[in-house]
Amino acid sequence: xxxxxxxxxxxxxxxxxxxxxxxxxxxxxxxxxxxxxxxxxxxxxxxxxxxxxxxxxxxxxxxxxxxxxxxxxxxxxxxxxxxxxxxxxxxxxxxxxxxxxxxxxxxxxxxxxxxxxxxxxxxxxxxxxxxxxxxxxxxxxxxxxxxxxxxxxxxxxxxxxxxxxxxxxxxxxxxxxxxxxxxxxxxxxxxxxxxxxxxxxx
Ligand code: ITT
Numbered sequence: 001x002x003x004x005x006x007x008x009x010x011x012x013x014x015x016x017x018x019x020x021x022x023x024x025x026x027x028x029x030x031x032x033x034x035x036x037x038x039x040x041x042x043x044x045x046x047x048x049x050x051x052x053x054x055x056x057x058x059x060x061x062x063x064x065x066x067x068x069x070x071x072x073x074x075x076x077x078x079x080x081x082x083x084x085x086x087x088x089x090x091x092x093x094x095x096x097x098x099x100x101x102x103x104x105x106x107x108x109x110x111x112x113x114x115x116x117x118x119x120x121x122x123x124x125x126x127x128x129x130x131x132x133x134x135x136x137x138x139x140x141x142x143x144x145x146x147x148x149x150x151x152x153x154x155x156x157x158x159x160x161x162x163x164x165x166x167x168x169x170x171x172x173x174x175x176x177x178x179x180x181x182x183x184x185x186x187x188x189x190x191x192x193x194x195x196x197x198x199x200x201x202x
Contacts, residue, residue, distance in 0.1 A: 006126055010034035010140060014062035014072040016041070019152025020181070024071065027185045031192075038062050038070075047090070051121035052086060052135060056088045059123035060130065067127050075120035075180060077154050079104070079142060081111035090154070099159050101146060102121055114141040118158065118180040132191045135165050136184030141179050151175065 025128035059072035077089030090134025146156035176182030
């Protein structure tokens with residue numbers, strides 16, 4: 001099957017995170033493709049040591065399960081004063097967004113160095129294998145307390161370098177411009193368009 005034939009069946013977003021799914025829906029709106037979601041509650045074990053490895057694991061597993069083209073995102077926050085933590089364990093840092101933020105601010109309490117970055121690794125697979133892998137990064141700093149109502153996850157405590165705003169104080173369009181996922185998607189988009197125009201067999 002070639003990529004267009006697969007796309008006729010839709011594109012699965014391999015994520016249980018509604019914040020990520022909302023961003024991808026916006027990003028993919030310019031492509032004439034039906035967005036599908038993976039089965040609710042499906043959990044693929046993330047055994048990788050990097051965002052890229054985990055993204056590939058999720059993308060390949062869900063693509064094989066659904067027999068559809070599948071886009072996965074593995075992302076997280078790396079904090080200098082915490083030696084890069086929570087990193088690939090960002091989702092497992094505590095049970096809820098609220099508790100994850102509380103733990104982060106508690107562990108950062110006395111740190112003068114607030115620098116941190118977000119990374120997002122995207123992987124597109126067909127059931128036959130990986131097609132596209134890209135990664136985007138956004139530098140910033142951990143705030144002393146949460147600010148803003150938008151976004152999801154750690155957004156209220158991450159101030160984006162050069163903007164004075166947390167992700168939660170940005171519109172989804174501005175977050176796309178500066179953010180790790182938006183930057184990764186820009187790289188993804190040009191590769192995806194190449195695949196579509198070449199109509200390659202997969
Ligand atoms: P899926 O694996 O099902 O996609 P997840 O939330 O478990 O969902 P990850 O394993 O990639 O996703 O964990 C990423 C963690 O980092 C999770 O706690 C997110 O809320 C957080 N995160 C990722 N991108 C973020 C963003 O743009 N803003 C704020 N927090 C983000």
